Amino acid sequence: MHILIASKSVIPAIKYGGxxxxxxxxxxxxxxxxxxxxxLVNTGSRCPFTEIIIFDPNKTLASQIPDGIDFVHISYFENDPLEEVNVPYISSVQVNFYDDRKLDVNTVFVSRNHANRFGSDVFVYNGMEWEDYGTVQLDNQRSYFHFLADAAWSVKNVRGAIKTIKKTTHDSLHVLGGKRLNFNKGFRLTLSTRAKFHGMVGGGHKHSLIQGSKGLVFPVIWHEPFGIAITESLYYGCPVFGTPYGSLSELIPEDVGFLSASSSELALAIENVEDYSRKRCYEYARDQFSSAVMTKNYLAFYERVLNGEQLNQNQPTLVNTSEDRKLPWS
Structure with a gap:
């Protein structure tokens, strides 16, 4: 089957880019x-293992699908008339929306919670090619916890992560994805000596920092659609200490992490990090969130569409349009 993967992204990702x-x-x-x-991707893209076509933003997606394509995997094209696409397709959505827009009937979400909030049950978990992540060291000495996200984005709640760490007896936090002084998306200056900022990191440097961590502190205050930071951290043997919002309740069973909207409760769990098995965290991520598992699940949806099925009975739309953009945290 000849599959076109269409996205307005630039590939490959250099540092961040889920x-x-x-x-x-x-x-x-x-x-x-x-x-x-x-x-079919944005200018600046390159790929050593297959052909790429540069997307023209002045044309519709439908007009740029080459002859001979059997199926199109669309990574959400906003305001593009998908009804003009005359090849079987799905539209995968990785983000949140807060308006009453109607999504395509062949929309696939990235977690059960993500789908349910749009009145759907169609989802595929994201998966990584773990071979790219190097050798995992599960018996090494680890001396800190980490936060992994764009710290300038308030819903990721780096302030809450630091607040949580400061409630522990002596633990420290390494922030992967932010600076101590930030003017982006609002002023933030972090003075705590128990937080070390590494800026935007990627590749082997990011992986080595995660491998030195006892666990991920991830107190998001929105409904996280998926959270690749979660599965990456688990793969390196890090249990996750986060909030019970969005995908976290389904991605983090109690044997690989602890969830609470209370910084005090999270701090207590962090103090008992040795209760969690690094090996269990690693094996769980390896087996459940690989690119092989993800691709198998997407192929099952491709097959349904190719057989003439509509994935969603109705166009998915946000069930609760008054949904809070920032959720409770203390």
Whole structure:
């Protein structure tokens, strides 16, 4: 099958870029399974393992689908008339919306919670090609906890992560994805000596920092659609200490982490981090959130569409349009 993966992203991801990594690994796995893959992506993209076409923002997606394509995997194109696409397709959505827009009937979300909030039950968990993540060291000495997200984004709640760590006896936090002084998306100056900021990091440097961590502190205050930071951290043997919002309740069973909207309760759990098995965290992420599992699940939805099925009975739309954009935290 010749599959076109269409995204307004630039591939590959250099440091951060969850969508970029997802479609990169999806394409590699589809090729490994014997399919032909072409990417339709933004200028600046490159790919050593298959063909790319540069997306023209002045044209519709439908007009840029080349001849001979059997299926299109669309990474959400906002305001693009998908009804003009005359090839079987799905539209995968990785983000939150807070308005009453109607999504395509063949929309696929990235977690059960994400789908349910839009009146759907159609989802595929994101998966990484773990071979790219190097050797996992589960018996090494670890001396701090980490936060992994764009710290300038208030819903990721780096302030809450630092507040939580300061309630522990002596633990420290390494912030991967932010600076101590931030003017982006609002002023923030963090004075605590128990927080170390590494800025935006990626690749091997990011991986080595996670491998030195006892656990991920992830107190998001929105409904996280998925959270690649969660699965990456688990893969390196880090239990997750977060809030019970969005995908977290389904991604983090009690044997690999602890969830609470209370910084005091999270701090207490962090003090007992040795109760969690690094090996269990690693094996759980390896087995459940690989690119092979993700691709298999997407292929099942491709097959349903190719057989003439509509994935969602109605166009998905946000069930509760008055949903709080920032959720309770103390």
């Amino acid at each position: 969508i970029e990594r997802v479609i990169w690994y999806l394409g590699k796995e589809l090729i490994r399974l014997g399919h032909r893959v072409t990417y």
